[in-house]
Amino acid sequence: MSEVTPPGSAMPVVLEGFFKALADSSRLRIIGLLGMRPHNVGELAQALGLTEPTVSHHLARLREAWLVNLRAEGTTRIYSLRVDMLETMLRHALDFEELARLTPTPRPDMAWVNDLALSEADRKVFRDYFNGRRLKHIPTKQSKLLVILRWLAEKFAPGVQYTEQEVNAILKTVHPDYARLRRELVDFRLLAREGGGGLYWRVVEPPDA
Amino acid sequence: MSEVTPPGSAMPVVLEGFFKALADSSRLRIIGLLGMRPHNVGELAQALGLTEPTVSHHLARLREAWLVNLRAEGTTRIYSLRVDMLETMLRHALDFEELARLTPTPRPDMAWVNDLALSEADRKVFRDYFNGRRLKHIPTKQSKLLVILRWLAEKFAPGVQYTEQEVNAILKTVHPDYARLRRELVDFRLLAREGGGGLYWRVVEPPDA
DNA sequence: ACGATAATTAGATAAGCATCAAATTAGAAG
DNA sequence: CTTCTAATTTGATGCTTATCTAATTATCGT
Known part of the structure; x- marks a missing residue:
C-alpha cells in the first residue's frame, strides 16, 4: 500500500x-x-x-x-x-x-552561485549584482567589484595567452561593457597584458604579498 | 465612500x-x-x-x-x-x-475570429485549426479547408497582380507550407494564375454558379 | 512656484508554462 | 511474438508574467 x-x-x-x-x-x-x-x-x-x-x-x-x-x-x-x-x-x-x-522562491537561474567556493557574504554580492549569468551593473564599491573580478579571472586558463578579441568575447557573456571589465582586470593585476601585441594572460599568483 | x-x-x-x-x-x-x-x-x-x-x-x-x-x-x-x-x-x-x-479561459489570441463575418460553425473551424494567427494543420476535410481558403483569398486585393514570391510571403504568415496553400487556392479557383509568367490574382466572383 | 517624497506606469528581459504533435512505453489480448 | 490501446514523455512554440530600471504622476511642505 x-x-x-x-x-x-x-x-x-x-x-x-x-x-x-x-x-x-x-x-x-x-x-x-x-x-x-x-x-x-x-x-x-x-x-x-x-x-x-x-x-x-x-x-x-x-x-x-x-x-x-x-x-x-x-x-x-x-x-x-x-x-x-x-x-x-x-x-x-x-x-x-x-x-x-514564506521564503521567496529561490531563483533557479541563480543556483550556480551556490557552487562557488566563496564566503556567504561574497555569494550575496553575486546574488545582488547578477541576473542569471548576466551582470546587472558593475559595482562601484571596490571590495564588491573585486569579488566579481576574481571570479571572472578564473574564466581564463592559467598559462594560456588570449588575443584581445578572445578576452572580449569571454567578458561579453557577462556584461556588454567588456572594455571596462578588461581594464579593471588589468588594473587589479588579475590579467596581464603584453606591451605591444595585445595578448593577455591570467596572473596566477595574485601579487598581494 | x-x-x-x-x-x-x-x-x-x-x-x-x-x-x-x-x-x-x-x-x-x-x-x-x-x-x-x-x-x-x-x-x-x-x-x-x-x-x-x-x-x-x-x-x-x-x-x-x-x-x-x-x-x-x-x-x-x-x-x-x-x-x-x-x-x-x-x-x-x-x-x-x-x-x-468552469469555462476554459477564452484565448485572447483567438479573439479576431469573432470579427469574421461567418457562421458560428465556420468560426469553430478557425478555433479548431488555428493557434493565434498561425494555422496548426491544413484540414483534410474539403469543407473545412474551403472555409479557411476563402478567408485566405480575402487577403489578396481584387484587381491586383501578385508575383509568386508575394503570394508566398502572404501565405507564409499563416502556415509554413505555403506551396500547398497556394496550390489549393488555385485548385479551388479562388486564385488565378497567368499561364507562363507566374503572376497571380484573386478571382472575385467565385465560379460556383 | 519648487523641491522632496510616495507611488505608479512604461519598457525590457528572462523564466515559466499550457498546449499540441510525434515518439515512446507498457499492459492486454489474441 | 505481435498488435492494439492507454498513457506518458519529448520537443517545440507562443503567451504570460515577475522583476528590474527609468520615467512619470501626485501630494505635501516651504
Whole structure:
C-alpha cells in the first residue's frame, strides 16, 4: 500500500505549489470532475476538450501538489481527488503568520552561485549584482567589484595567452561593457597584458604579498 | 465612500483569477503581512526585499482579485486585506459542481475570429485549426479547408497582380507550407494564375454558379 | 512656484508554462 | 511474438508574467 504521506519538505514550500497547481482553469475543472467521481485520463480529455498529453501533464502537476491519487487498473490509470489535502491546504491560506514567513522562491537561474567556493557574504554580492549569468551593473564599491573580478579571472586558463578579441568575447557573456571589465582586470593585476601585441594572460599568483 | 462590491462578472471567472493571484510567493507573503495589519507600499517593499514598483505590481494584481482594499492618506497608500473575500473564495474551491462547470479561459489570441463575418460553425473551424494567427494543420476535410481558403483569398486585393514570391510571403504568415496553400487556392479557383509568367490574382466572383 | 517624497506606469528581459504533435512505453489480448 | 490501446514523455512554440530600471504622476511642505 504505497499511500501518500506529506512530503518531507516544509509546508511553506508546498503552499505556493498548491496555489500554483490550482491557478489554471483546466486544472480547476479537473478538480471539479474528480471531486464528483474518479476518472481516467481519456474521460477527462473528452470532458475537457483537451488532448490526452495535455491532461496527463495537468494530472502530473496536481500529483506533485499531492492533490490527486493514482490507481492503475490494467493499462488505464484512474485518478481521484484528495479532498482531505485540498481542505487542509485551504485552511493554511488563512494562517497569516505562516504566509508572512514564506521564503521567496529561490531563483533557479541563480543556483550556480551556490557552487562557488566563496564566503556567504561574497555569494550575496553575486546574488545582488547578477541576473542569471548576466551582470546587472558593475559595482562601484571596490571590495564588491573585486569579488566579481576574481571570479571572472578564473574564466581564463592559467598559462594560456588570449588575443584581445578572445578576452572580449569571454567578458561579453557577462556584461556588454567588456572594455571596462578588461581594464579593471588589468588594473587589479588579475590579467596581464603584453606591451605591444595585445595578448593577455591570467596572473596566477595574485601579487598581494 | 467608494467601497468594494463584488464585480459584475460571473463568479467562475473570478475563481481562476483568485488562485492566480495567490500563485506567487511574493503575493502570498503580502497577504500574510496585510493579514496582520495594513501596510503601505514602502513598508511592504522593505519587508519583502523587493523594489517598490514590483510591490506595486503585485498589489495591483491582488486588487484585481478583490483581495485588498486601498486607502489613500496624503501621498502614501495604505493597503489592507479583505479577509471576507479571501474566506469566500476559499469556500468556493470546494464546490466541485461549480469547478466542473468552469469555462476554459477564452484565448485572447483567438479573439479576431469573432470579427469574421461567418457562421458560428465556420468560426469553430478557425478555433479548431488555428493557434493565434498561425494555422496548426491544413484540414483534410474539403469543407473545412474551403472555409479557411476563402478567408485566405480575402487577403489578396481584387484587381491586383501578385508575383509568386508575394503570394508566398502572404501565405507564409499563416502556415509554413505555403506551396500547398497556394496550390489549393488555385485548385479551388479562388486564385488565378497567368499561364507562363507566374503572376497571380484573386478571382472575385467565385465560379460556383 | 519648487523641491522632496510616495507611488505608479512604461519598457525590457528572462523564466515559466499550457498546449499540441510525434515518439515512446507498457499492459492486454489474441 | 505481435498488435492494439492507454498513457506518458519529448520537443517545440507562443503567451504570460515577475522583476528590474527609468520615467512619470501626485501630494505635501516651504
